Amino acid sequence: MEQLTNWNRLSLNQITTDMLSLPQAVDACVRADVPSIALWRHKIAETGLAAASRLIRDSGLRVSSLCRGGMFPAATAEARRERMDDNRRAVDEAAELGTGVLVLVCGPAPDRDIAGARRMVEEAIAELVPYAESCGVCLGIEPLHPMYAAERSVINLLSQASEIAEQYRPDQVGIVVDAFHVWWDPGLYGQIERAAGRIVGYHVSDWIVPTPDLLMGRGMMGDGVIELRRIREAVEAAGYRGPIEVEIFNRAVWDLPVDESLALIKSRYLEHV
Amino acid sequence: MEQLTNWNRLSLNQITTDMLSLPQAVDACVRADVPSIALWRHKIAETGLAAASRLIRDSGLRVSSLCRGGMFPAATAEARRERMDDNRRAVDEAAELGTGVLVLVCGPAPDRDIAGARRMVEEAIAELVPYAESCGVCLGIEPLHPMYAAERSVINLLSQASEIAEQYRPDQVGIVVDAFHVWWDPGLYGQIERAAGRIVGYHVSDWIVPTPDLLMGRGMMGDGVIELRRIREAVEAAGYRGPIEVEIFNRAVWDLPVDESLALIKSRYLEHV
Numbered sequence: 001m002e003q004l005t006n007w008n009r010l011s012l013n014q015i016t017t018d019m020l021s022l023p024q025a026v027d028a029c030v031r032a033d034v035p036s037i038a039l040w041r042h043k044i045a046e047t048g049l050a051a052a053s054r055l056i057r058d059s060g061l062r063v064s065s066l067c068r069g070g071m072f073p074a075a076t077a078e079a080r081r082e083r084m085d086d087n088r089r090a091v092d093e094a095a096e097l098g099t100g101v102l103v104l105v106c107g108p109a110p111d112r113d114i115a116g117a118r119r120m121v122e123e124a125i126a127e128l129v130p131y132a133e134s135c136g137v138c139l140g141i142e143p144l145h146p147m148y149a150a151e152r153s154v155i156n157l158l159s160q161a162s163e164i165a166e167q168y169r170p171d172q173v174g175i176v177v178d179a180f181h182v183w184w185d186p187g188l189y190g191q192i193e194r195a196a197g198r199i200v201g202y203h204v205s206d207w208i209v210p211t212p213d214l215l216m217g218r219g220m221m222g223d224g225v226i227e228l229r230r231i232r233e234a235v236e237a238a239g240y241r242g243p244i245e246v247e248i249f250n251r252a253v254w255d256l257p258v259d260e261s262l263a264l265i266k267s268r269y270l271e272h273v
Numbered sequence: 274m275e276q277l278t279n280w281n282r283l284s285l286n287q288i289t290t291d292m293l294s295l296p297q298a299v300d301a302c303v304r305a306d307v308p309s310i311a312l313w314r315h316k317i318a319e320t321g322l323a324a325a326s327r328l329i330r331d332s333g334l335r336v337s338s339l340c341r342g343g344m345f346p347a348a349t350a351e352a353r354r355e356r357m358d359d360n361r362r363a364v365d366e367a368a369e370l371g372t373g374v375l376v377l378v379c380g381p382a383p384d385r386d387i388a389g390a391r392r393m394v395e396e397a398i399a400e401l402v403p404y405a406e407s408c409g410v411c412l413g414i415e416p417l418h419p420m421y422a423a424e425r426s427v428i429n430l431l432s433q434a435s436e437i438a439e440q441y442r443p444d445q446v447g448i449v450v451d452a453f454h455v456w457w458d459p460g461l462y463g464q465i466e467r468a469a470g471r472i473v474g475y476h477v478s479d480w481i482v483p484t485p486d487l488l489m490g491r492g493m494m495g496d497g498v499i500e501l502r503r504i505r506e507a508v509e510a511a512g513y514r515g516p517i518e519v520e521i522f523n524r525a526v527w528d529l530p531v532d533e534s535l536a537l538i539k540s541r542y543l544e545h546v
Contacts, residue, residue, distance in 0.1 A: 146458070
């Protein structure tokens, strides 16, 4: 398997430096020669969209994606309409920030009916696609690990994401492969092949053993059991050559001084991704 | 959907009363008119196999299963042989305790090679089947939630369990459906149908939101989001009419006085299972 030899495709997912404001994260990327950043909406809201957009443009950083749209299922039609409005705003923000990819974390069921919630996701994406397309933004469905099915997303397998995405052109709806969410799937490599031409993001972190926490238990690449390089090569064989986002929810990583954290990410990226 | 009207099929999985010794758990079941119990090997070891077996026989309780065999993958051939020896002892114990079902928690990978570990599981089951058959014990493959893939089992979907089990007769290798592990699976109902005639156990608890912990976060039936009755009916439509085990890893449940805990289990069982 072939090692990466430079950081041209490295993107810092902003949640990896959650203690930093957007200006601080942008500065840190520029200092560390990290060429791309993935943005989160709550951080953009802190800075203000116009200021954030100017800051990013001036920095020369590429924006690999905006996180996140989604959270579609809700108990009432009115609540679902509010979610749809918010998703349109997310599309606007993605366009304004200069990224072509809005990551969808599709949302949990409002009750015990998980199949019903999955239908709501499908319907909501159908409604959102024309608007996103008119803004030049591709919706990237990210299947989330099944342990998040009740709280974050009822889309838990690459096969589910593909079943929805395949109803659209690849520039309308794509697939985001996050190794942390899908590494365990016995259908992983077959499903990556199936998504060929439609993958719009590859995210890395690691699965540490023992796993300390459902949300905050992600590890730095190399500290866990995920075959990161094998998955990257499968994603590349499926045609994806875009940014590789490092997305780590982990208090110890968040507490590192940022220059140290980025130096570690850069070395682990070459060694393990 | 039809409610259960009595406790004829209720089985207390011993881990739900983890603070009790085997004699205490047996007494509590008899007091509460719970007709079956599922045993764990570490509890049997505390009491001693012969004494445990006598105690169970004298109590009149039915043993729905013994937990657990498995943990097959290991880094060296010698270590895998030791695991196989231990599995033969587990089969012996199941036979001695009067249950026809040994639950298999298949084990994690010894390294990053999850596909290799899955092959080891398949090979180990092939080796164990003739011995188990000669003892009158069916191996029940229990797929574990994907969040346990790195620490407890690389068999994480009903489809994987069926792919292995279908290589054998249903009396040799069966499937254990634990709602907590499989409720999220978009293929759930199709896979339960596929397992028709081969299901040898149905386990219930609940998935609570927010989920407090990977291992100790299971809830009492009715406290979470799992469609327990719908899953039971699917399991019954697939031909399973055997014991329904209540298996809850949860400190608050463990800390309840046992008579209170069993009374709550009995009422939640009728109300939600």
